[in-house]
Amino acid sequence: MTLARTALRGTVFTTLTTVALLAAQPAAAQEGEGAFTLLGRMIFGWGTPKVAIDTPQAVTVIDQEDLDEEQPRTIGDLFANVPGVQAAGASARALGQAFNIRGIGNAEQAGVQNRIIVTVDGAVKFFEQYRTGSFFGDPELYKRVEVLRGPASSTLYGSGAIGGVVAFTTKDATDFIPEGARGALKFKGAYDSNGDGTIGTVTLAQKFGENADLLASFSTGSSGDMKDGGGATIPATEGERWSALVKGNYRFGEAGDQRVTLSASRTDSDLDDAAVAQTGGAVATYFGTSDLHAIDDTVTLSYAHEGAGNPWLDLEATLSYSKTSTERDNFTLGMYCSSGTYQVLCPNTASYETTALKVENTIEMSAGAWENYLTFGAQLSHQNRFATSSLGALAFHPGGTEDKLGLYVQGEFVWNEKLTITPGLRLDRSWLSPDASAAAAGARDIDGTALSPKIAALYDLNQNWGVFGSVAKTERMPTLDELYQSDGRGTAGRTPSLDLDKEKALTVEAGLTYQREGWLSAGDSFTAKATLFHNDLKDLIAANPSGSVNVPYFHNIDRAKIWGAELEAAYEAERWFGQLALSQVRSKDKSTGKVLTDTPAKNIALTLGAKFPDQALRMGWRVQGFGGITTASTTTSAAGYALHDAFVSWKPEEGALAGLELNLTVENLFDREYRNNLALDNGVGRNVKLSLAKAVTW
Numbered sequence: 001m002t003l004a005r006t007a008l009r010g011t012v013f014t015t016l017t018t019v020a021l022l023a024a025q026p027a028a029a030q031e032g033e034g035a036f037t038l039l040g041r042m043i044f045g046w047g048t049p050k051v052a053i054d055t056p057q058a059v060t061v062i063d064q065e066d067l068d069e070e071q072p073r074t075i076g077d078l079f080a081n082v083p084g085v086q087a088a089g090a091s092a093r094a095l096g097q098a099f100n101i102r103g104i105g106n107a108e109q110a111g112v113q114n115r116i117i118v119t120v121d122g123a124v125k126f127f128e129q130y131r132t133g134s135f136f137g138d139p140e141l142y143k144r145v146e147v148l149r150g151p152a153s154s155t156l157y158g159s160g161a162i163g164g165v166v167a168f169t170t171k172d173a174t175d176f177i178p179e180g181a182r183g184a185l186k187f188k189g190a191y192d193s194n195g196d197g198t199i200g201t202v203t204l205a206q207k208f209g210e211n212a213d214l215l216a217s218f219s220t221g222s223s224g225d226m227k228d229g230g231g232a233t234i235p236a237t238e239g240e241r242w243s244a245l246v247k248g249n250y251r252f253g254e255a256g257d258q259r260v261t262l263s264a265s266r267t268d269s270d271l272d273d274a275a276v277a278q279t280g281g282a283v284a285t286y287f288g289t290s291d292l293h294a295i296d297d298t299v300t301l302s303y304a305h306e307g308a309g310n311p312w313l314d315l316e317a318t319l320s321y322s323k324t325s326t327e328r329d330n331f332t333l334g335m336y337c338s339s340g341t342y343q344v345l346c347p348n349t350a351s352y353e354t355t356a357l358k359v360e361n362t363i364e365m366s367a368g369a370w371e372n373y374l375t376f377g378a379q380l381s382h383q384n385r386f387a388t389s390s391l392g393a394l395a396f397h398p399g400g401t402e403d404k405l406g407l408y409v410q411g412e413f414v415w416n417e418k419l420t421i422t423p424g425l426r427l428d429r430s431w432l433s434p435d436a437s438a439a440a441a442g443a444r445d446i447d448g449t450a451l452s453p454k455i456a457a458l459y460d461l462n463q464n465w466g467v468f469g470s471v472a473k474t475e476r477m478p479t480l481d482e483l484y485q486s487d488g489r490g491t492a493g494r495t496p497s498l499d500l501d502k503e504k505a506l507t508v509e510a511g512l513t514y515q516r517e518g519w520l521s522a523g524d525s526f527t528a529k530a531t532l533f534h535n536d537l538k539d540l541i542a543a544n545p546s547g548s549v550n551v552p553y554f555h556n557i558d559r560a561k562i563w564g565a566e567l568e569a570a571y572e573a574e575r576w577f578g579q580l581a582l583s584q585v586r587s588k589d590k591s592t593g594k595v596l597t598d599t600p601a602k603n604i605a606l607t608l609g610a611k612f613p614d615q616a617l618r619m620g621w622r623v624q625g626f627g628g629i630t631t632a633s634t635t636t637s638a639a640g641y642a643l644h645d646a647f648v649s650w651k652p653e654e655g656a657l658a659g660l661e662l663n664l665t666v667e668n669l670f671d672r673e674y675r676n677n678l679a680l681d682n683g684v685g686r687n688v689k690l691s692l693a694k695a696v697t698w
Helices: 002-022 065-068 151-157 340-345 436-440 480-486
Strands: 059-062 087-088 097-101 116-120 124-127 144-150 164-170 181-193 197-208 212-224 239-252 258-275 288-305 317-327 348-364 369-389 402-417 419-434 446-460 465-476 503-517 527-543 554-572 574-591 603-612 615-625 641-650 659-668 687-697
Touching: 065 144, 065 641, 065 659, 097 116, 097 164, 116 151, 124 288, 124 317, 124 348, 151 164, 151 402, 151 419, 151 446, 151 465, 151 503, 258 527, 369 480, 402 480, 419 480
Parallel strands: 116 164
Antiparallel strands: 059 144, 087 097, 116 124, 144 164, 181 197, 181 687, 197 212, 212 239, 239 258, 258 288, 288 317, 317 348, 348 369, 369 402, 402 419, 419 446, 446 465, 465 503, 503 527, 527 554, 554 574, 574 603, 603 615, 615 641, 641 659, 659 687
16 A cells, blocks of 8 residues: 555645646636525425525535535535534544434444435435445535435435435536636645545546536545544554546537436545444454455436426436445454354455436426426336355345335425425335345345325515424335345344334424524625424334344334434625534433434534635634433443634635635644544544645636
8 A cells, every 4th residue: 555655645746736837827717606605505406496594494505615615535524514414433434434314324233324315416325234334435526415304305315214315416517617718627636634645636627519518537545544632543544545527418409408417436445454344433443454445336317308488397317327335355354254243254245236217307387476386206226235255145244136116296386485385295115135145044025115295384474584394204114134134143143134114204393594684794694594303213123132042133113203403504794704503413212211322412513704805715713512422322422522623715716826726624623532422433633634726727
């Protein structure tokens, strides 16, 4: 890895040098597409496009400006300003993190990430393997992330989204080409002090005539082992990663109302001496290390017809392919490779491969004071789960296939621009089949149906205040892993769980919105959205304890509940800005009375900053506070702590330095030693992140 890291350092040095040389050349200023405040950004994943504050659900958009300031290296770096959302699992390992929304989701239990639906350009992403994360995409690929919290998202995305939806959008050529130009070439270099990490990215964007554009981007990076605030090394955080994206758009038809988009991306992660248990914790050292190679591929082909002048046509069809795979070898404890529990120490490969087709149309039926929209669609998917080791099939990672058909309809009825009513209904039918090895262990074909109805509403009381609420029910079918996983020891251990019931969730949300312009000064804007939620869960799927004999691997928890509150606020003025994200999630297993393992600690993130328009400067300070929490598991119980971050961005729009972008972020400024309760190892100590980019246009 030393030679590879040296090469990567050279790539970044070359990139930074190129940037410095190009800084003296003139370039047109680029205009950002960000909205006036965080809650003023557009939401595209709810149905018809809406401003976030006018959506009858808790939603947040992370845009390119946020990504530039955060300089994320893992998915866990994305959500500091999003209430109710954070990463679970490892604190710093990119391949050991999963999503947690409102106490739903972790990186340890097989299958639970299906409670949160993740998409990239419309392609559904899913991966599960023993103590490994669920999403491996490189943050450098994306320009936008929409987070829709709660199961009301199930209508358009799929039954079972108990936690919600995280939708990633990759970059487009037009994000880099300013008005009046035909093409752009952008160089970016980045450095992290903690772990001595480097990243280099080159992006080419080109327009072809007025109707076509193409983007090609390549990024490569590496990092050494990182340290926590106490100076201790966070084990096995060294690694390398490269990613690439090719994306093209072509518009045609009347007034360009038809579009074809092809997007293909790959993230390739290579970790030597990586923890077998990527999620971290004490077990990270118990199983030792191995070399880990992970590849994440996403390909989408979409066709859209906006139906200019035709209220009955607003069609989009997306054909997608997704494959996430891992390969492990060179185990330090490979001498213990054997069937059963220690088969995890045998050289192995595992993958999830999904092909899907989604067709959706929206019709408009407005009359009088009512604007009426009806969205309906169908989604077909085929998923193949594969795993093998030097000893043959992996009992703890059984193979099989899942075929799924989903049909859905969602209405949106707006009266007098004051009242919005959104009912929805989705029906998913699944057919699951084990492969030959899983069938030999007792698995059999399973099929089932999941239903997800909802109704949501928002009413504007006046120009400033609004109220909203929703009632949503969803059901989640067991996954391949939950049905077919076993210890591989027959009745001497845990057996396939063929009689699992589907999970059921009934969620009620209610909230207030507030928005005002000219609040403290002329031209400023303040927006706020507060949400209360209560989630009644039945038949949650959980693993039986390791060492159990002649019992199913998984069982259903009779009843549990999760409830809490969120507050999201943003202020924007010519020279000042601020953001607030506050979340408190509480939970209870009704059979034991204990707090559910995946419950996050109450937390707050407050950002205050200043803007200097004449100097093209933006700077700010953020404090994150987390309370202490005790859950049913000692691994997800932790003491409270506070972190401080500072950031500066400089993006001159005129003169010889136009097109230059400088971002400096200092995370954990006071080098605090801490552990988030959803993480299994300590968090990263002080980390200075610096990125420098330069765009040349023609």
